[in-house]
Amino acid sequence: MNFAKPALLALGLAATIAAPAAAQWVPEKPIRIIVGFAPGGGTDQTARLIASAAQEQFPVPLVVENRPGASGTLAAEMVAAAEPDGYTLLVAGGSESTSVPNHMETQYSLDDFRGVVRVNREHMVMVTKKGSGLDSVDAVVEAAKEKPGELAYGSSGPAGILHSAFIVFTQEAGIDMTHVPYQGGSPALAALLGGHIDMTIVTPAQAKAQMEAGTINAVATTSDRSEEIPDVPSLTDLGYDVNLENMKGLVAPADTPDEVVKYLQDKFAQAMESEAFTTVADRSNIAPGYLSGADFEDAMRSMSDSVANALENGGGDDSAEAAQ
Amino acid sequence: MDPMLLALTGLTEPLTLLTLLLSVTIGLIIGAIPGLSVNIAVALAVPLTIFMPTNQAMVMLIGLYGSGIFGGSVSAILLNAPGTPASAATIFDGYPMAQRGLATKALRLSLVASLFGSVFSIALLILLAPQLADFALGFGPVEIASLLFFTFLVIGILSGTSLVKGLFSASIGMVLATVGSDPMLGTPRFTFGSTSLMDGLTYVPLLVGLFAVAEIIEEAARKFSQQTRKFDLSSEDATANRLSLGEIGRCVMPMTRASAIGSCIGILPGIGATIASFLAYADAKRAAGKSGTFGKGDPRGVAVSESANNAVVGATFIPTLALGIPGDAVTAILLGALVLQGVTPGPLIFINSPDVVYTIYFALLASTLLMGLIGYPAVRVLAQTLRIPKIYLMPCVAVICVAGSYVARNNILDVFVMLGAGVLGFVFNRTGVPVAPLLIAFIITPPFEEAVRQALTRSRGSFEPFLTNPVTLSLAAVVVGVVALSMFRRREARTAQ
Amino acid sequence: MTATRILAFLSAAAILVFLAVMVPAVGSNQMAMGSGDFYSVGPTALPNLAGGMVLVFSIIMFATSGREARDDEAATPGGIGLALAIVGLFAAYSLGMLAIGFLFASMLFLAAVFWLYRVSSWIAAAVLIVTVPLVVDQILRRLFLVPLPDGLLFN
CATH class of the missing domain: 3.40.190.150 (Bordetella uptake gene, domain 1)
Structure with a gap:
């Protein structure tokens, strides 16, 4: 591997100082x-x-x-x-x-x-467990309105981007869901598959693999549609002003x-x-x-x-x- | 062509075999260096695999992972400094054995046990992966919390002579575990405004400090012995160090139990090899009762700890392959590497890319066997380390510890954590307070708090789920039984005196 | 007073500060930040529990270790002075690593330890002083692409 020795580094530094400001910047270390x-x-x-x-x-x-x-x-x-x-x-x-x-x-x-x-x-893809009845954003919103705070979403950790995406979404939809943080996205997905939470966010590749296996519903992406899973609507399509990636x-x-x-x-x-x-x-x-x-x-x-x-x-x- | 044959022919290509050989060797070395954990080795190898064919990439990463954990036991036995966290429980009996001149024997036993545990869990992986993965999914926060609470019980068993000192040590570990951001709200706790402390005290430097640095300080206080130590690999030691079939036979039952414990822990997310080896050790110690010399160099102690932590390796692949959800940090990295290879991990990997699954199976088995082939002759050479006078050996170990603690996160704070833990370990050693309870409480507390609070968030603050859950109830019954039994035994022992 | 009693006393004192000053600070910090709410168990529950346990067990340890003879404590020879010396060297080494880089700090550390503890063969010591830091540094740099600190002097 091409790591410069300290001596070389020092030389490089000296060169930067000595040479007059060149027209174009070129890195020297x-x-x-x-x-x-x-x-x-x-x-x-x-x-x-x-x-x-x-x-x-x-x-x-x-x-x-x-x-x-x-x-x-x-x-x-x-x-x-x-x-x-x-x-x-x-x-x-x-x-x-x-x-x-x-x-x-x-x-x-x-x-x-x-x-x-x-x-x-x-893209970030909101998913629910197959067979939970929550097979679309409408179904989620309806269920959440019926029982405020009873539906739970899993995030990759407090203050992370998954947490934020759910905050923006629930705010937009005017619903109330409970936040359950996990140490990363994968444990959250495992908890979803085990039925311990109702919703989480995964990557398009994960969503595609799990959808093919029939374990989850991908209800929406949080920005525009993803090329990888073109059939999944985006929240923008559904009329929510959410654009997070x-x-x-x-x-x-x-x-x-x-x-x-x-x-x-x-x-x-x-x-x-x-x-x-x-x-x-x-x-x-x-x-x-x-x-x-x-x-x-x-x-x-x-x-x-x-x-x-x-x-x-x-x-x-x-x-x-x-x-x- | 049949995917199984395809995978086999792929593996027998000379380049792939060479990669496997190299990665197993490097894994053994890294595992043996205190502070450099397998996780770092696997993670740093990922970028090298980007432009490799899938076979070669998988073989490289799996070779590092499998052999690294055995490597950790080498320094645990020889230096009282576990090379990887998972080998911490190997110290209890491995180091005393080495002190009595049985280092080669301990290392050989560790190797046999590692092979046993690996093969056990790989067999489970091949035969029962989908069923076991479904079982693991059923473990929610309530069940995880109960299981971890149950694990606290082993602190009593690991306490040695004084229960109060053991509990004192454990509660210190718990306090140390509270440093960092709160798992639910992200509120910083005892970070003193330092972002470096937001993730808490890092585990590897703490471990290196408690064992290796404490040992160095102790030796320094005794002015470092200058002479070459007496026991070496001369003729009389060779007989004592021979590992007979009968001895292995006596370890088969404990190793099977330990491998089963390791496999169960391995399929559950977020618990890991370290807890598995502690649990298996405590189980074996309890099962042996008064007949064992656990903690003073009982060969079974080494055997159970090493078979349990190696059993975790195969078991973590169960959720990884069957569900597409990584079982631990290392398999998470492996999944990432698979994605870079264009293989989408998920429940359908068995149908979509069976050749990759077979490659993983064969790579696991082959790396285990190679580990045995390379490890066995290496053991004698490694045991020679003990002949080096401590005045030369210890300062060099110190340099490696500092480097290892630093590189895990490229953070100087970790070096100070290591030093602080070293002083604490030294004080504990001098006052007869056991170190192991602190360590295990430190490992268990964060996932325990997280699970309890996840469960409470779901139940809206009610503790009721804990009282009605079948897993909780059956574990509670076991706890009551074990405590009653040990009190009964203690009373019996007292009246006998 | 036995060493165990000193340890028990010191940890009890330290944990009182922890419980009386540091834990409440976390609680108020959490209020001020308003980062969400919780049900029955919050960020201060675990620190309170853990701190309380330390307090209880250090008191019991203090009370019981007087009767117990000193045989629990490792009756080891050796000066605390020498132990403190190596801790000091360690600390200087860690700080020095940032200033002059891993390589030179390690060499100095090894030399200081060998000198302080009177190594018998300076030839062997010299070989170690040069090779160990160099090998560790090169392995980490070349094999793992993890740079150890170069030190401010060379940056």
Whole structure:
């Protein structure tokens, strides 16, 4: 592997200082891509895939570094405080960007970052257990109105993007459901299959596999329709103003200069068109969703705002009323 | 071609075999290094598999996973420092055996037990996967909470001479487990504003601290022995270290029970190999009663702990394959790797890609066998570690512990957690407070709290489900029985004196 | 006073602070953040239970360990001073790792331990001082692509 020795690093630094500001920025030391989740997970895989595909485009090594902890906020905090020189990037766009900062105090906000590129978008699919009678959004809403607070949804953890999606949805539909958090999406799906909760959110690939086996109903996606499961309606189709997705992309600290961001965006965009990237993405259900840095920022901001709105209007407090 | 044959021919390709050999060897080494757990090894290997053919990718990841857990017992036995969390219970008898010059024997037994546990659970996986997976789904929060509550009972059994000290140790473990964000609301608890503490104290550094670092501090207090230790692999030791068929025979029953416990724990989500080995150890100790020398170097202690934690490996594949839901962190990573290969895991994987399922079966079996083939001759060499004077060995172990604790999360805080746990372990050792109850309480408390509160959310605050659930009631009956029996025995022992 | 009694006394004192100051702070924090509500068992239930258990068992331990002879406590030789020394070295090592990087911090740590505890053969020690940190660092870097801290000096 191509890790520069400290001495080389120092040389590189010296060169940056000595050379007069060149017209175009070119990286001169390894670029660190920080992942806020453990190795092997979905975020990590996306990061490593784009890093290995983009390596050809870069004159320096791209190093993926995992800083797991606190739903990705640990890594986000670190990158928000990092030197804005383009050598430290964060894989963002999921819970740590659009969800957690709306629920609790974090030492960063979306304003601390600027988008570099969006790499993929993953639809979120609301599912219920087959045979539960809740085979459509209408059925869910009706049942929830009949017995407020009795239906329960499982999330991947408090303040995560699954939790937020349900808060926005219940707020929109004017219903009241109980939140039961699990340690991740898979335990929540297991609980759904075991009949311990009524509803949860999975990825399109998971939904497709379980639907084929006849174990679940996919009632809706939380944004537009997914190509992978075209028959499942989206909440927008059904008249609910919900548009949330689990996105993955790269962001840099807010004060990173334009030319640096431009350089990074171009290189990563080229990488996303490479054969290495498209073959693996295609095979492994990673839905490429290129967006420029600025558009990625906007997308994150609009999703984050919708969560903030729902929370301000009392979303997620339903169980409090039920308890009294 | 028949999918089974397809999988077999795929596995016999030279490149695949070579990958298997390499990954089993690397897994053994990583497992043996305190602080580097199998999870990290498997996770870090995933990106390497992206551009590999499916066979090779699966073989690589499964080879690492299967052999890593046995590797953990090596350092548990030789250094009193479990290489992986799952081998923590192996220390109780493995380390005393090594101290008595029976290191080779303990390692051999550990290897035999690991093979036994693996094969047991792989057989279950092949024969009964769908049925067992359905059984596991039935375990909701109420049942999980009851099972974990039952596990607290083993603290009494692991307490050694003083029950009060055991319970004291367990309650400290419980306090340590409260650090981090609340599982239901995300409210930070005792994090002092540090995001690094939001996920709580990390388990691996705590474990490394309590055992390995505490041992290093103890040795330092005794000025590190300088001389080469007397027992080595000379002729008289070779006979003592020979593992006879009769001895293995005596372990078969305990190992079968332990493997069954390990398999049951393995199919339930979120419990894991560490609890399985503790439970199996406590079960064997209780079953042996006064006839056992558990805790002082009873070979059965090593056998049950290692067969239980290896039985978890095969069992975690049961929900993974039958339901498409990972059984633990490692199988979650494996599922991710499968997705990258273009195989969609789910209940229909048996129909849609049976060749992949067979590849997984064969890779599990082959890695187990290879582990035996590589492990057996390696044992003698590994036991030589004990001949190194402690003044040279211990500081080097310290460096490895620091590196291992750091890399798990790339977080310096974890190194301090390790050091703090080391001091605590040292103080506990000096005052005769057992360390194991702290560890097990620390592991059980978070899933226990989570399950209880999930259940209470569903029942809207009522404890009634706990009182009417059949699993709860039958476990409660067992608890009452065991407690009554042990009180009766204690009274008998007292009157006999 | 036996070591067990000191331990019992110290943990009882520490847990009183925990129960009286730290747990209520969690409770009020949770109110202030308003992050949802719960039924009968909330974020402070477990800390209260665990803290209460520590308090009870340290009191019992304090009360009973006086009668019990010291034989429960490992009657081991060896100075607490030497134990404290290695803990200090560990702490310095961990902090130093951030400043000068894993490689040099480890070498210094090993050298300090070998010097402090009077190693008999400096040749063997020197070999270990150089090879162990280097091997650990290279394995983690090359095989697992996990970089250990390089230290601020080289960044």
